[in-house]
Amino acid sequence: MAWTSKLALAAGLAFLPGSAWADAVNISYLTHWSPETVALLENAAKEYSKTHPDVTVTVRAVPFGDLLTTLRSQSGSDGATIGGIYDLWLPELARDKLVAPAPEAVAAEVKGAWPAGVVSAASVGGALYGIPNEIDVYALNYNKELFKQAGIDAAPKTWEEFRETAKKLTKKDAGQQGFGMINSWAAGVVHPFASLLVSNGGELVANGKPALDSKQAGETFEFYDGLIKDGSSDPSMATADANTTGPFLDNFVSGKTGMIIMANWWESALKTGMGDKFANIATAPIPVGPSGDKPHSISYSWMTVVNAKAGEAEQKAAWDFLAWLNGAKSGQNGASAMSDILMSMGILPSRSSDIEAHKEKLGTEFLAGYVSVLSDAKPFPVVPGGQEFSESLQQTLEALQYGQVSAKEAQAKAQADAISILERAAK
Amino acid sequence: MTNGYRASAGIMLAPAVTLIGVFILLPMLLTVWLSFNDWSTQTPFSEARFVGLANFQDIFGSTSVGRDFKGALVNTAIYTALSVAIILPLSVLFGLLVYQRDVGGGTLLRTVLFSTYMVPMIAVALVWSKLYSPSEGPFNQMLGLIGIDPQPWLSSPRSALISIVLLNVWQQVGYFTVLAIAGLTQIPGSLYEAATLDGANRTEQFRFITLPLLRRTLLFSAVIAIINAVQVFEPVALITQGGPVGSTNVLTYHIRRVGIERAQGGLGSAMAVMLMLSLVVVVCALFAFMSRKDDE
Numbered sequence: 001m002a003w004t005s006k007l008a009l010a011a012g013l014a015f016l017p018g019s020a021w022a023d024a025v026n027i028s029y030l031t032h033w034s035p036e037t038v039a040l041l042e043n044a045a046k047e048y049s050k051t052h053p054d055v056t057v058t059v060r061a062v063p064f065g066d067l068l069t070t071l072r073s074q075s076g077s078d079g080a081t082i083g084g085i086y087d088l089w090l091p092e093l094a095r096d097k098l099v100a101p102a103p104e105a106v107a108a109e110v111k112g113a114w115p116a117g118v119v120s121a122a123s124v125g126g127a128l129y130g131i132p133n134e135i136d137v138y139a140l141n142y143n144k145e146l147f148k149q150a151g152i153d154a155a156p157k158t159w160e161e162f163r164e165t166a167k168k169l170t171k172k173d174a175g176q177q178g179f180g181m182i183n184s185w186a187a188g189v190v191h192p193f194a195s196l197l198v199s200n201g202g203e204l205v206a207n208g209k210p211a212l213d214s215k216q217a218g219e220t221f222e223f224y225d226g227l228i229k230d231g232s233s234d235p236s237m238a239t240a241d242a243n244t245t246g247p248f249l250d251n252f253v254s255g256k257t258g259m260i261i262m263a264n265w266w267e268s269a270l271k272t273g274m275g276d277k278f279a280n281i282a283t284a285p286i287p288v289g290p291s292g293d294k295p296h297s298i299s300y301s302w303m304t305v306v307n308a309k310a311g312e313a314e315q316k317a318a319w320d321f322l323a324w325l326n327g328a329k330s331g332q333n334g335a336s337a338m339s340d341i342l343m344s345m346g347i348l349p350s351r352s353s354d355i356e357a358h359k360e361k362l363g364t365e366f367l368a369g370y371v372s373v374l375s376d377a378k379p380f381p382v383v384p385g386g387q388e389f390s391e392s393l394q395q396t397l398e399a400l401q402y403g404q405v406s407a408k409e410a411q412a413k414a415q416a417d418a419i420s421i422l423e424r425a426a427k
Numbered sequence: 428m429t430n431g432y433r434a435s436a437g438i439m440l441a442p443a444v445t446l447i448g449v450f451i452l453l454p455m456l457l458t459v460w461l462s463f464n465d466w467s468t469q470t471p472f473s474e475a476r477f478v479g480l481a482n483f484q485d486i487f488g489s490t491s492v493g494r495d496f497k498g499a500l501v502n503t504a505i506y507t508a509l510s511v512a513i514i515l516p517l518s519v520l521f522g523l524l525v526y527q528r529d530v531g532g533g534t535l536l537r538t539v540l541f542s543t544y545m546v547p548m549i550a551v552a553l554v555w556s557k558l559y560s561p562s563e564g565p566f567n568q569m570l571g572l573i574g575i576d577p578q579p580w581l582s583s584p585r586s587a588l589i590s591i592v593l594l595n596v597w598q599q600v601g602y603f604t605v606l607a608i609a610g611l612t613q614i615p616g617s618l619y620e621a622a623t624l625d626g627a628n629r630t631e632q633f634r635f636i637t638l639p640l641l642r643r644t645l646l647f648s649a650v651i652a653i654i655n656a657v658q659v660f661e662p663v664a665l666i667t668q669g670g671p672v673g674s675t676n677v678l679t680y681h682i683r684r685v686g687i688e689r690a691q692g693g694l695g696s697a698m699a700v701m702l703m704l705s706l707v708v709v710v711c712a713l714f715a716f717m718s719r720k721d722d723e
Contacts, residue, residue: 235671391684
């Protein structure tokens, strides 16, 4: 080969990777999932890259307690392109222009394929900002073995039965509590309280205004106070850490807590912690309060959003990847790849076709209890200042749990704080 | 000649002064300015709106903003006071033990003590959160062996902050012991020999020789211990998240929550300014106290 031909070949080879780099797009996905779940997401991303070789998706995980801070502090063009967020955070992230509205085609697909309530939680001012993925709902979890030992046949249906059951399950000498109230984690404290409140006919926020001064809310504060005064709930057994685990989880999995109000997503944590003993755990609707008509619960959703400060090519690739990940063709048997990942953790997917595709798994004893209460669940209020409102209510409820305030004081304080927080956030 | 000397001194100082100005003074001034503004950390500085002393009124007011800030300020003060009050005497005690030349294994003890300071806080937090576990934690199991009931440690608002203080003492005491040993080496041995000849016992030697001559070392240790304690963040973020009932919500953690998580930059800056002022007042008071003692 003549030296000129060799030179031309070398130049051509050198040029080829260069032209490939010019079109390559790197997008990153920020989540709070565990390493096992992150591995599933990475596999899905590799699958996507087979048909989109120019797009590389990297996944990064941080503890749940650091997720919002990471999203906010790394919100520039070099931050994560995609973020998995809790619906409560959306109004403020949208207000601060940190998340991009979904392109029309994506918005149209989401509006047609997801229930209206879930779409509304992913929207601000009528514009869709995220593709919803999981929906979480609260129910009563109880340990059947402890129920059997205490001679209790069935899960409580009313607050009166709940209180009696909790008393029977409490064995102080054995370090066993009837009902576990979580502390040191805002959602873990507020969501069970809110579930009992809606099951008593009340609401946290009505028409954008705090409604903690209602009769129903007063009864719910009194109910919490009663459980503490009975000695049926020991706050020192219920502390959570930054990863939403800790003593409250340890005590439930080791059979030292009889009942807890918790969401479906912790199925995987229970299975990991309990092994074969997971079969002892059953699910029941939230007991109905004196002012309630039937069991209700609260629900909240998660969604994936795209960084508004990412480059145009990155945003475009991110929406395309998310549409594929959440689409009906990326997973097994007509399910989305996202729903397959969620179901591995026991999390309910929110896309209508995903619920149909996972019908069999959703019929297992543990999850069926959650699916059955979903239709009567009320979405947790998504308002500006919602996170601060949750954290403030958390402090008040914890003060009640530890006997620092009475039920009446807690109710008055919670309402006054909520008014001031939501008013300031609305300015 | 004098002008030339001043010019050359100015030229030589300029790089350091510029760096300090840009990277230390400017951010401090910016924080002070932002504390008088309503500003979201997600927006440019140009969008900050002057609100005068409103942020300071809020953080000292009766709403949840004020209550949480005042709670965090008190928690930080308690944490700092307890940390310094435990670390300094312990560091002197360990320093005296390790400094005894006639005791074997001193170097090993010194290494062991200092090693806790080198362990990353993430590892310390991980291990200590399990040590403190109310049901299965080794601490409670050990207490059980000597007939003491299990303690709630991090799970009770009464003991959570003290538990974090103990963790801090464990990690920091080795560093301050090394400082104490450095101070002890500066005390001439002849003073002890003379005191022994005069009939002074060990306690009197400690009271009238060691302690007075360690004063400057202790002042330095106290200032560093205060600054370290005021900046506590990791154990709270990693283990307690400020709970239960806000009992471990210290200022740095609270400022991060307000300023970054809630993006309330103005309020966060006002809190940071108050933290800075408190620190300045405490350190100046400490220096003034020591200066008076020196004069006496």
